[in-house]
Amino acid sequence: MLGLVETKKEIITKYDVVHIWGSNRACWEFVSSSEASGGLLLIWDEMVFKLSNCYKGDRWLCIEGMVVKENFHCAVCLVYGPHVRAEKNSMWEELSYLAGLCQVPFCFWGDFNEILHVEERKGATSLSVSAEDFKSWINDMELVDLPLNDRKYTWFRGQSCSRIDRSLVSLGWLDVYPETRLRGGPRGLSDHCPMIMEDSRKSEGPRPF
Template sequence: MEKMEIFSVKMCWGNFVFNYVHSDSVGNSGGILCVWDPSSYRKKDVTVSDYFIMIRGVWLKTGCDLLIVSVYAPQELNEKKMLWDYLTHVINNWKGEVIIMGDFNEVRCKSERFGSNFNVQGANVFNSFIVNAGLEEIPLGGCSFTWCHNSATKMSKDRFLISENLMITCPNFTTTSLERYLSDHRPILLRESHFDYGPTPFRFFHSWFEMEGFNKLVEDAWNEAPVDESNAMSNMMKKLKYLKQKIRDWNKGNMKSSKNIKAKLKDDLKAVDDIIDNGEGNDEVVKLRMDVLKSIQDIDKIQSLDAAQKAKIKWSIEGDENSSFYHGVLNKKRSQLNIRRILVDGTWVDNPQRVKNEFLHHFSKRFDKPATNRASLVMNFSKILYCDQQVELELKVYKDEVKRAV
């Protein structure tokens, strides 16, 4: 029996280089099978249940502890509540990263279910579980629904959930729904994708105004820019292009300088703290420490302003001294808004050059000059309004008249 199970897993996996854990089926519900490459993930221990398989181990690529949970949730709401509560307890006591996947038998909002009743209470409980467990959903690419009834009258969505810190450290995680063929579920592929779409667009940061010398840099660059007196618009474009390059060079050098200055300030702070710890502190040393702290805080404030602007949040309303909050919001927005692949003739394309070409082709067709053989009206209109026409145009418009016209 064991050899048969291994052979069956090998048919799914493709070779014998794997470890696996499975739970048996319960009634009409199928079991759960988890398979992984031992060179990428090292298992420590496993918890197997009728509704989930929980694997604790180490992600060898990063060396971090990783909890992987594969779920096949029950249908009854009270049983699902018990499952969500248990998983929340385990995740909150886990000192590492988390990935949860599978069939949750629940949706987060009405738009994720089609052809069946939407249970508001169940959705609220599920959303509370995601928040309380500190999880984030990875946006799904491809088809909107991952499960479809054989009659094609009912559909719903499955998903991947990961810990908030994993979203920050691995912002390039993406999920895509694949073809379902004979199954009623579409497989979901999770992977970390790195695509180079060329240079990033130029963005102006408000924090630059807080830096000494920036205003003079802009003024000098504008006066030094080449002048094209033959065309005012071309002259403006060339001056802006010259200014943009000057700001880029200044920002690159300023970032490197700020990093070095902050490192030196931290060393200075440590030296001052050592003096105080040795009992040699005085008013001058305390003042020096306050000055060093203020300089570090000024640098941190500028960096936080940049992160807040990238994440499109207001510092005064949603500010937090913990900069990881901003990076979390920023990476989440990037993950949600990034276009990493597109569907072309039924095939998902993720090559950056092909993606850009498809966008160019699509919008070129939409905004290109219309064909010359356009329809035209050849009618002779009078250039004079007669008195009765003038009176009719100036009459008050009534509601019934509008209804008749519509």
């Protein structure tokens, strides 16, 4: 499964998806950008994940369905967090409602535009109120913030850098994929590093999500 944040595209065509995915055997859902900013895209292999429901917000895209191999019913939500505290709190409420609606193990991943710890932003000496809100939401939702062990920051612009990209999973997710790991990919033209989440059980090898 592949998630793209800030696509800056109002329309995603099959041509776009095949070009990105490299195969015709792909399903996708997207949230349109607004005035050349924002936009979300999820692509997956229809033989690996069977879609049952799709939910969309201005800054999030959620697909609910089944991972075929494990017969695992779950939901994956791609997030592009706002910058303003009030808008962030509104999004936390929407995502809480979404999790309650689906009632399945969840994975929230993407650019949350927020840090959780002081050391996640270069030069920071304290956490903002919105960061404390974010931390409280994670605790209330009983989510696990997957550690990123191979790098300190995921976003870079000039002298500024921070870790605002992450993956948050429920305990039910970890029951099925207890060896879920998060690592950073090589940085390209984007100011964000790609995040790669995989189940690294040695007996079966890594499984990228």
